[in-house]
Amino acid sequence: MFMSLRHLETTALLNRAALLLLTLAAACYLAAPVQAQTTTFAARKHAITVAVIGDSVAHDLGRGMEDLFAKSRRVRVIRRTKFATGLVRTDYYNWNKVARAFLRRHKPDVIFIMLGGNDHQTIRRHGKRYDPGTKAWRGEYARLVSHFMRNFSSKHTHAKVYWVSLPPVRSGKLSAAFRTINAIDRYEAKKHGIHYLSIWKKFLGGGRYSSFGDNLKGVKRRLRMQDGQHFTEDGRLLLAHDVALAAGLR
Amino acid sequence: MLFPTPQFAIFFFAIFLAAWALHAHAEPRKALLLGASYVFYGWWDWRFMGLLAGSSAINYLAGLGLASSKDKVLRKRIVITAVALDLCILGVFKYYNFFMNSLTDVTLALGLHRDMPFLEIILPVGISFFTFQGISYVIDVDRGHIKPVRSPLDLFLYISFFPQLVAGPIVRASHFLPQLNKTPKLNRTAMTFGFLLILNGMFKKLVVAHYIAAGLVDPVFAEPARATSTDLIAAHYAYAVQVYCDFSAYSDIAIGTAALLGFRFRKNFDRPLGATSLAQLWNRWHISLSTWLRDYLYRALRGDKRDHGVRMYRNIFLTMLLGGLWHGANWTFVIWGAIHGAGLCTERFIKTRWHAWRTARQPKLSTLGAAAVGDVPSSGGSSRFATFMGWLITFHLFTLAAVFFRSPTFGVAYSYFETMFTFQGGPHYLTPFLLVLTAGAVAVQFLPGNVIEKLAEKTKTWSPVSLGLLFGLVLLLTEMIGPQGVAPFIYFRF
Amino acid sequence: MTDEVFLPPYTSRARHWISRSLEPIRRIGRAKAPSDAESMSNVRGAAIAMLIAFAVFALFESEGIRHFTRDLPGNAFTDVLVRGADHWHALMKELGPARVQPAVQEAFDRLRHIRW
Numbered sequence: 001m002f003m004s005l006r007h008l009e010t011t012a013l014l015n016r017a018a019l020l021l022l023t024l025a026a027a028c029y030l031a032a033p034v035q036a037q038t039t040t041f042a043a044r045k046h047a048i049t050v051a052v053i054g055d056s057v058a059h060d061l062g063r064g065m066e067d068l069f070a071k072s073r074r075v076r077v078i079r080r081t082k083f084a085t086g087l088v089r090t091d092y093y094n095w096n097k098v099a100r101a102f103l104r105r106h107k108p109d110v111i112f113i114m115l116g117g118n119d120h121q122t123i124r125r126h127g128k129r130y131d132p133g134t135k136a137w138r139g140e141y142a143r144l145v146s147h148f149m150r151n152f153s154s155k156h157t158h159a160k161v162y163w164v165s166l167p168p169v170r171s172g173k174l175s176a177a178f179r180t181i182n183a184i185d186r187y188e189a190k191k192h193g194i195h196y197l198s199i200w201k202k203f204l205g206g207g208r209y210s211s212f213g214d215n216l217k218g219v220k221r222r223l224r225m226q227d228g229q230h231f232t233e234d235g236r237l238l239l240a241h242d243v244a245l246a247a248g249l250r
Numbered sequence: 251m252l253f254p255t256p257q258f259a260i261f262f263f264a265i266f267l268a269a270w271a272l273h274a275h276a277e278p279r280k281a282l283l284l285g286a287s288y289v290f291y292g293w294w295d296w297r298f299m300g301l302l303a304g305s306s307a308i309n310y311l312a313g314l315g316l317a318s319s320k321d322k323v324l325r326k327r328i329v330i331t332a333v334a335l336d337l338c339i340l341g342v343f344k345y346y347n348f349f350m351n352s353l354t355d356v357t358l359a360l361g362l363h364r365d366m367p368f369l370e371i372i373l374p375v376g377i378s379f380f381t382f383q384g385i386s387y388v389i390d391v392d393r394g395h396i397k398p399v400r401s402p403l404d405l406f407l408y409i410s411f412f413p414q415l416v417a418g419p420i421v422r423a424s425h426f427l428p429q430l431n432k433t434p435k436l437n438r439t440a441m442t443f444g445f446l447l448i449l450n451g452m453f454k455k456l457v458v459a460h461y462i463a464a465g466l467v468d469p470v471f472a473e474p475a476r477a478t479s480t481d482l483i484a485a486h487y488a489y490a491v492q493v494y495c496d497f498s499a500y501s502d503i504a505i506g507t508a509a510l511l512g513f514r515f516r517k518n519f520d521r522p523l524g525a526t527s528l529a530q531l532w533n534r535w536h537i538s539l540s541t542w543l544r545d546y547l548y549r550a551l552r553g554d555k556r557d558h559g560v561r562m563y564r565n566i567f568l569t570m571l572l573g574g575l576w577h578g579a580n581w582t583f584v585i586w587g588a589i590h591g592a593g594l595c596t597e598r599f600i601k602t603r604w605h606a607w608r609t610a611r612q613p614k615l616s617t618l619g620a621a622a623v624g625d626v627p628s629s630g631g632s633s634r635f636a637t638f639m640g641w642l643i644t645f646h647l648f649t650l651a652a653v654f655f656r657s658p659t660f661g662v663a664y665s666y667f668e669t670m671f672t673f674q675g676g677p678h679y680l681t682p683f684l685l686v687l688t689a690g691a692v693a694v695q696f697l698p699g700n701v702i703e704k705l706a707e708k709t710k711t712w713s714p715v716s717l718g719l720l721f722g723l724v725l726l727l728t729e730m731i732g733p734q735g736v737a738p739f740i741y742f743r744f
Numbered sequence: 745m746t747d748e749v750f751l752p753p754y755t756s757r758a759r760h761w762i763s764r765s766l767e768p769i770r771r772i773g774r775a776k777a778p779s780d781a782e783s784m785s786n787v788r789g790a791a792i793a794m795l796i797a798f799a800v801f802a803l804f805e806s807e808g809i810r811h812f813t814r815d816l817p818g819n820a821f822t823d824v825l826v827r828g829a830d831h832w833h834a835l836m837k838e839l840g841p842a843r844v845q846p847a848v849q850e851a852f853d854r855l856r857h858i859r860w
Contacts, residue, residue, distance in 0.1 A: 226373045228372070
């Protein structure tokens with residue numbers, strides 16, 4: 001009886017140890033890419049050029065990056081952002097052309113792309129209308145994203161490319177639309193060998209959107225602007241910090 | 251709905267036709283304008299309409315209460331309740347989270363860090379403007395400057411009239427309400443004046459304010475520590491010009507559209523960057539706000555007695571300090587207000603002393619009785635030099651203080667001044683085009699104040715076709731050289 | 745409480761109390777009030793002027809109209825508008841007016857980008 005109890009205790013202990021090991025192994029596995037990238041960038045002697053491309057939310061990310069690396073001689077940040085643009089309205093702004101020209105002119109080492117915040121709208125192509133929320137729209141949008149991502153293939157740039165997800169926003173309807181767009185982006189990024197960074201959970205407070213949250217110093221501050229979409233200075237820094245950390249820049 | 255958009259053009263044209271079709275029927279016309287104003291406001295967020303209606307209802311009921319009572323105590327209670335409710339709305343929507351943020355700073359400084367209960371509140375556009383209009387109505391009724399309004403339509407329309415709803419001018423009830431019940435008339439000068447003001451506003455907003463902001467102010471203020479001294483010096487002038495062009499543009503378009511609908515609004519900006527003293531500057535900058543602050547805040551602080559000495563300076567300073575806070579829930583705005591308050595007090599003190607010294611030396615002057623305090627009689631070349639120096643000091647005080655107005659934090663403002671005064675580095679963002687734009691905007695401040703009125707007089711004989719071509723082509727050119735997409739007006743957030 | 749209190753016009757007892765800086769725009773204030781017929785003729789004039797301005801825009805800013813129709817929510821009605829705007833823009837491009845905007849913008853951009 002005593003022996004069997006001990007045996008049971010030993011088995012339980014072994015089980016726990018195995019579980020701990022498994023957890024550690026999983027953690028190491030998950031942390032591995034970040035570690036590897038940290039080594040890659042940290043080991044570089046010359047300056048790293050980081051490009052931030054996209055709409056007004058990307059502008060926030062870019063500003064955050066600039067602030068984050070303001071005193072760094074190692075990282076140089078370039079912003080190529082345009083407010084109120086996306087991939088749907090090529091009649092208004094053609095990101096494919098802009099991206100190609102940008103990559104030709106600058107030779108960034110790391111690229112962060114943040115696009116799609118203005119794309120929850122009707123797509124019109126060859127006289128056909130695709131309304132947001134429909135399956136046809138999702139298919140058509142995926143095609144647009146895929147087409148855009150092709151600009152960042154190894155044929156056009158040697159940079160490490162990251163696609164940063166859209167954050168949750170105050171409007172529930174728009175947040176749901178952003179989830180769809182994020183899912184499409186994630187899928188397409190995987191197909192095109194682009195690293196996908198999700199910031200969705202980072203900007204949720206208690207499981208839902210909140211304009212407030214802990215800043216980099218752990219103090220509760222306003223992180224999102226009055227419009228419930230863009231980032232405040234604290235929010236920008238937090239966003240940039242997380243993204244830079246995931247990309248191994250810090 | 252933003253002014254420089256096709257949506258607004260279509261909306262305004264439809265309202266213009268409908269309002270004039272109903273010109274002989276006062277009540278339906280008012281109902282139409284009220285409906286249009288709520289649609290205009292609800293375009294941002296339909297939930298804001300309830301707040302606007304609620305705020306109007308408070309002031310309307312207060313007016314009725316004041317009309318039915320002659321008891322001084324009761325009247326005072328009504329006024330206090332209405333003003334307190336108005337300020338509560340403003341306080342909750344605009345200042346609650348600012349207060350919590352400041353409390354966080356205090357607890358951090360004391361080493362007692364606590365997470366504050368921030369609230370998920372949306373700041374409704376133009377809340378400061380319609381709240382101030384409501385307060386002015388209640389106080390004017392109490393002071394007997396205006397008779398209370400019985401028709402809810404009149405009062406609700408006064409508070410929500412769309413041309414001035416979201417960014418002023420802060421129209422006084424005594425000026426607006428009498429116009430509502432007169433049959434509207436559109437004379438030729440008012441018509442051309444309206445078109446010219448709209449053109450002027452569009453040019454200032456879409457070309458001057460936009461390019462100055464995008465090309466110089468925004469990048470320089472984003473990272474002042476990395477900018478050169480030349481750019482920082484240029485950007486601090488440019489920002490003053492940008493705020494002026496942006497905000498006066500809104501006022502111009504508001505006054506212009508109101509003129510086309512048959513309403514006359516008063517001037518809100520009168521070449522403020524050409525002012526030769528701070529007192530003059532505040533008589534020319536956002537006139538409807540500075541007079542509001544004078545009539546309702548300064549007068550409330552002063553009481554019924556005539557103000558003088560330390561009390562007067564304290565009241566001037568406090569008025570400007572609170573005026574600064576009105577512009578935004580941030581300590582940088584408070585500092586901006588404090589700089590202007592201190593400047594106004596200093597200016598007044600020096601002028602009073604100077605005047606006393608002059609009158610003591612020239613006793614005859616005082617017997618002429620022409621000189622009021624602050625208006626020092628002077629003549630000849632020394633006067634011209636003094637005027638120039640007055641402008642130079644006023645202008646620089648305004649532009650330097652504007653750095654606090656623009657900076658999101660003290661850190662940014664500090665870094666701005668620190669780098670600016672190193673006097674190192676040539677122009678990087680500043681281009682000849684931006685220099686001409688900035689300098690040109692300052693130069694036109696020295697033109698006579700009634701240029702547009704004179705132009706309206708000259709063009710009033712033009713045929714509608716010629717006028718339409720002028721309006722269309724100038725607007726088109728502005729649109730063509732302007733940006734794609736329109737940034738919201740700066741004063742929307744106030 | 746008497747009805748008189750509420751009757752318009754809401755005249756002010758302290759008419760002169762308001763600052764001189766808030767004087768109405770004098771020239772317009774001084775202008776003689778037009779008759780009803782004159783006023784309505786001015787209204788018609790203003791409406792015609794606005795229509796002409798719209799026409800000028802339609803001619804030279806056909807691309808802007810195209811963008812505007814695409815900003816509208818998608819439905820059968822806006823489909824017609826979008827198609828119409830596309831045809832109109834194509835026509836304006838062919839005839840020339842739509843080519844003015846890029847030319848003006850280009851010239852203006854050259855001016856903007858002059859360096860020291």
